[in-house]
Amino acid sequence: MLQATEKIVSLSGMTKSFGAVRALTNVDLAVGVGECLGLVGHNGAGKSTLINLLAGTLAPDGGEIRVNGMAQAADYGVRRAGAQGIRCVFQELSLCPNLSVAENTRIYHKSLRGWGWRRNAAALVQRKLDEIFPDHGISAHATVGDLPIGRRQMVEIARAFTVTDSPTRLVVLDEPTSSLDAFAGKQLLTYVRTFVAGGGSCLLTSHLLGDILDYCDRIVVMKDGGVVADRAAVEFDRESLVAAMGNVVSEARIKAHERAAAARIEASEVVRALPKQQSDQTALVAHRGEIIGLAGLAGHGQTRLLLQIYEAAGQRGAETTVAGPVALVAGDRQNDGVLHLWSIARNISVRSMRTLVRVGLIDGAAEVALANKWRERIRIRTPDVDNNILSLSGGNQQKVLFARALGSDAGIILMDDPMRGVDVGTKLEVYELIRAEAEAGRTFIWYTTEIEELNNCDHVYVMRDGQIVADVARADLTEEKVLQASFREQGARA
Amino acid sequence: MTDAVLPSPAREQSAFYRDPKLLRRALPAVSLAAVLIAIFILNDRAMSYRGLDLMLKYAVPIAFATIAQMFILTVNDLDLSIGAFVGLVACIAGIWMVDQPLLCLLILAGCIGSYAAVGALIHVRRLPSIVVTLGMSFVWLGIAVILMPTPGGTVPEWLKSLMSWKSPIIPFPIIACVVIGVLAHVLLMESSYGAVLRGAGGNATAVDRAGWSLLKIRMLMYALAGFFGVLSGLSLIGLTTSPDAHIADRYTLLSIAGVILGGGEFVGGRVSPIGAVIGAVTLTLTGSFLIFMRISPDWQIGAQGAVLIVVLALRALIKLREAR
Numbered sequence: 001m002l003q004a005t006e007k008i009v010s011l012s013g014m015t016k017s018f019g020a021v022r023a024l025t026n027v028d029l030a031v032g033v034g035e036c037l038g039l040v041g042h043n044g045a046g047k048s049t050l051i052n053l054l055a056g057t058l059a060p061d062g063g064e065i066r067v068n069g070m071a072q073a074a075d076y077g078v079r080r081a082g083a084q085g086i087r088c089v090f091q092e093l094s095l096c097p098n099l100s101v102a103e104n105t106r107i108y109h110k111s112l113r114g115w116g117w118r119r120n121a122a123a124l125v126q127r128k129l130d131e132i133f134p135d136h137g138i139s140a141h142a143t144v145g146d147l148p149i150g151r152r153q154m155v156e157i158a159r160a161f162t163v164t165d166s167p168t169r170l171v172v173l174d175e176p177t178s179s180l181d182a183f184a185g186k187q188l189l190t191y192v193r194t195f196v197a198g199g200g201s202c203l204l205t206s207h208l209l210g211d212i213l214d215y216c217d218r219i220v221v222m223k224d225g226g227v228v229a230d231r232a233a234v235e236f237d238r239e240s241l242v243a244a245m246g247n248v249v250s251e252a253r254i255k256a257h258e259r260a261a262a263a264r265i266e267a268s269e270v271v272r273a274l275p276k277q278q279s280d281q282t283a284l285v286a287h288r289g290e291i292i293g294l295a296g297l298a299g300h301g302q303t304r305l306l307l308q309i310y311e312a313a314g315q316r317g318a319e320t321t322v323a324g325p326v327a328l329v330a331g332d333r334q335n336d337g338v339l340h341l342w343s344i345a346r347n348i349s350v351r352s353m354r355t356l357v358r359v360g361l362i363d364g365a366a367e368v369a370l371a372n373k374w375r376e377r378i379r380i381r382t383p384d385v386d387n388n389i390l391s392l393s394g395g396n397q398q399k400v401l402f403a404r405a406l407g408s409d410a411g412i413i414l415m416d417d418p419m420r421g422v423d424v425g426t427k428l429e430v431y432e433l434i435r436a437e438a439e440a441g442r443t444f445i446w447y448t449t450e451i452e453e454l455n456n457c458d459h460v461y462v463m464r465d466g467q468i469v470a471d472v473a474r475a476d477l478t479e480e481k482v483l484q485a486s487f488r489e490q491g492a493r494a
Numbered sequence: 495m496t497d498a499v500l501p502s503p504a505r506e507q508s509a510f511y512r513d514p515k516l517l518r519r520a521l522p523a524v525s526l527a528a529v530l531i532a533i534f535i536l537n538d539r540a541m542s543y544r545g546l547d548l549m550l551k552y553a554v555p556i557a558f559a560t561i562a563q564m565f566i567l568t569v570n571d572l573d574l575s576i577g578a579f580v581g582l583v584a585c586i587a588g589i590w591m592v593d594q595p596l597l598c599l600l601i602l603a604g605c606i607g608s609y610a611a612v613g614a615l616i617h618v619r620r621l622p623s624i625v626v627t628l629g630m631s632f633v634w635l636g637i638a639v640i641l642m643p644t645p646g647g648t649v650p651e652w653l654k655s656l657m658s659w660k661s662p663i664i665p666f667p668i669i670a671c672v673v674i675g676v677l678a679h680v681l682l683m684e685s686s687y688g689a690v691l692r693g694a695g696g697n698a699t700a701v702d703r704a705g706w707s708l709l710k711i712r713m714l715m716y717a718l719a720g721f722f723g724v725l726s727g728l729s730l731i732g733l734t735t736s737p738d739a740h741i742a743d744r745y746t747l748l749s750i751a752g753v754i755l756g757g758g759e760f761v762g763g764r765v766s767p768i769g770a771v772i773g774a775v776t777l778t779l780t781g782s783f784l785i786f787m788r789i790s791p792d793w794q795i796g797a798q799g800a801v802l803i804v805v806l807a808l809r810a811l812i813k814l815r816e817a818r
């Protein structure tokens with residue numbers, strides 16, 4: 001049945017890079033008419049990039065897009081996609097908060113105008129809301145900004161399914177259930193089945209694997225910017241799907257860390273933090289000289305926990321105890337890390353300014369000496385540390401941020417997914433540096449979205465919905481375990 | 495978990511005075527009423543056809559300028575040149591309107607066109623509107639001073655008689671303000687394209703993704719601002735009879751204050767045309783209030799500022815309640 005149906009869209013040879021980072025390599029994807037296709041993969045696997053190419057919000061570097069069998073020209077974009085019946089519900093809400101539900105529907109449909117447009121738009125979206133989410137309790141005249149996020153998501157989904165002059169052929173739902181509760185999520189998925197049965201098509205991504213397994217006809221698994229599995233949903237079960245998403249056996253796992261496990265008990269405890277939303281008493285614990293990994297899907301409270309520790313530096317509290325000064329390595333370089341107008345030296349020394357003061361003024365020579373020491377140590381590629389920070393490449397800018405933290409007096413280093421968009425060479429250099437510093441007695445708490453990086457850690461905490469859901473020692477660490485914990489079924493907990 | 499989707503009608507049907515949303519919407523009208531009542535208490539003769547006509551005469555050009563500013567604020571921009579522009583329009587009309595009315599209309603249409611061009615420039619080059627319009631204010635003022643170095647010019651009789659028309663029962667300025675408010679309301683709040691225009695202020699990406707041209711939207715908003723700026727200039731010289739390049743310098747800030755007083759916000763496409771007109775009228779009345787208090791008109795700007803602060807403080811209080 002799968003092969004026989006015609007395709008609503010087919011992407012072939014999709015390639016896309018962001019600077020030095022290869023997001024997609026030669027990916028093929030097709031959605032059949034009357035099919036619900038599930039797309040899974042962990043963060044950074046390339047799902048979002050692929051969806052954006054399909055939606056026309058990004059242009060591919062190479063490859064061909066066909067819609068209804070017709071090859072699309074280079075000017076393929078949101079408008080061309082929309083005109084051919086492709087609708088997208090993006091993870092970030094694309095509603096106008098200052099407008100009413102009906103007015104937002106009007107923006108979506110050019111043909112809703114003339115006398116009574118407001119009434120028609122209201123009726124149109126109200127009907128669809130009733131159809132998808134019975135008992136939704138949303139008025140079509142409510143201002144979107146006043147609605148809670150779950151209801152806003154419902155409006156956006158319902159709007160994508162409304163039809164005026166051109167038919168809706170394919171609806172792309174990118175993590176649609178992320179801001180819906182379990183009940184509304186089920187209502188949506190049930191509706192998707194009706195829609196598909198009526199000849200429509202759906203492309204669905206979700207981190208709730210149960211939803212994908214139960215409601216999709218076919219599942220495509222992505223990993224590292226490529227498709228690694230493409231089979232009918234009935235051929236998968238939970239375990240095989242998780243296995244397809246990650247490496248089954250991690251090579252590095254073989255060298256077990258008994259030494260580290262033993263040392264963990266003996267070394268003094270330097271950080272103890274209980275996440276604010278934690279329902280039980282599982283706290284993050286870090287000992288001197290340890291590298292602690294924070295895993296889980298992006299945005300599940302890891303950064304918040306890091307900031308909680310950062311703010312509690314040197315304090316003993318009921319929830320958070322931190323012995324000694326703390327430094328943070330930001331992951332979002334441009335927004336949280338780099339001081340754009342300053343030199344490389346000043347960017348390194350800013351965290352250590354207090355120790356570089358002589359008679360109330362900054363000691364320039366000491367500042368440059370500190371910067372040069374770290375330039376040597378972690379090989380920041382610049383002829384002169386007085387150059388502006390922006391003269392460096394992204395990876396070298398990130399090294400500067402590491403130098404800022406490691407050059408300070410802090411014994412505890414927090415890292416907020418610091419390897420985002422950093423090339424492999426730099427990564428390996430920094431891994432080595434972190435290990436050396438840990439052996440010298442520094443403690444690292446390392447949030448990362450790349451599962452391979454967890455191999456560098458002595459102990460890993462997996463977070464979901466702001467809570468620690470798994471506490472894994474290095475010896476027991478497998479990618480599967482981390483994924484299982486990150487993706488646990490929502491219903492299983494409720 | 496399933497409880498969350500059930501509607502909660504109990505919370506939505508609270509009393510009027512307890513609903514912060516309604517309270518916030520009523521705030522502009524309440525502040526206007528407060529100023530009016532204060533004036534009537536100080537001087538009961540103001541509560542007459544003649545009194546209202548006199549007090550509100552100058553509200554008409556200010557209301558036009560405020561609506562012009564509101565169009566710009568709708569798309570999250572700010573126009574610091576509207577006062578100078580109104581002054582330029584006044585000079586152009588003073589020079590040519592009587593002798594060469596057709597040429598004058600052409601020039602004024604060109605002015606509106608250049609407003610749209612400024613909007614296009616801001617959009618295409620992604621420039622901050624504050625900087626561009628501040629620069630443009632010197633351009634408008636410079637042209638006006640070159641055209642008319644000293645106050646002078648002639649005003650067409652029809653314009654004078656229109657602005658001083660004694661309409662039956664309800665004074666003309668009140669009728670004019672209501673018409674301006676309703677017109678702008680229909681244009682921006684009721685028309686189907688108006689929703690798109692406001693949407694561009696709320697979430698430009700969403701509007702763009704839905705297939706609308708943001709360039710066209712911004713040019714249209716600036717053109718509308720130019721159009722209402724022209725109307726403001728014409729109505730102003732109909733009242734003063736002697737145009738001058740500096741005649742409307744205060745309008746820039748007055749118009750911003752009017753929009754904000756009327757419930758508008760600087761970002762997010764949240765504006766109210768009727769509120770903006772009410773805001774303009776409130777600010778105009780503040781001047782009369784000072785006169786009745788026997789306070790020098792020099793304090794007028796200060797008093798307008800005070801009204802603005804009081805109203806914004808009230809709004810902040812209401813918002814605080816909304817958040818709870």
